Amino acid sequence: MRYVWIVLAGAASYGLLSTFTKLAYSQGYGLGGVVGSQTLLGFIGMTIVAAGLRARRSSPRQRPSRRQAMRLLLTGFVTGLTGIVYYGALQYIEASLAIILLFQFTWIGVLGEALIRRRKPEKGQLWALLPLLAGTVLAAGPDVWRGEAAWQGIVLGLASACTYSGFIAASGTVAPGVHPVTRSVWIAAGAALITMALLPPKHLFDGQFTGGLWQWGVLLAAFGVLLPVTAFAVGVPHIGPGLASILGAVELPVAVAMSYAVLGEPVSLPQWFGVLLILGGVALPELLRRRAPDAPPSPAPSR
16 A cells, blocks of 8 residues: 555646646746756756665666667657647646646547557447546536637647657657666656757746746656656556556546646536546546456556
């Protein structure tokens, strides 16, 4: 149970990010500064964590091969793009809607795998689409039902779901033999590089970062990179990736609850019911898989 709580804490930390981002926007900071601060400080923090772990281990320093390093950097590019488009969506729509759109990665990933690998989805995945889609319709909220939500935010939110599904597909196959923390350092480096390339880090030179932006960068890096990556690296080997994938869905209710409690965004009872349906859809494939004999586990969540 200790490791269950560790993984839950790591997953819940992801749910805080949209609220922190909204609060940073309310203080006048822009997309480039917010995302850039998170990715840069996240990379620095993961490097420090990896150095500390290497100092405690008696084994020699573990290095990925050149090919593995390049693939990890490319994976980092994808997660960096996810942060850019997701935080971009938060400029136009409420945090509670943005997280709902991000969670569309569940069925987008199933569809993408079916198209790319030309493989029919598992029966459990198909059954899961019913509560996922029904929950999305309910959880989207009245602004979407009335067509009043900003189309830019909806497009960016769905784009974040697409890039996040691509990241999950890549993270489960890239350099699996490398230590999770070492992999995370390279992925964090890729995220920082693509962010600085697409959003030049002007905030580092115009006084924004030292003037207060660094505080939001520290919070986003801690709860978006350091805590969840470390928690999954410690907990998943003990509880298994299948259970971790279910526990990872706690990000959704945490994000919606934070948007309601801290940001004051209205969340109706039908929307909460939609959130529960989405959680059920996320958990259903793994629950059905556990009932099947000799079933392989599903991949653990990661970002």
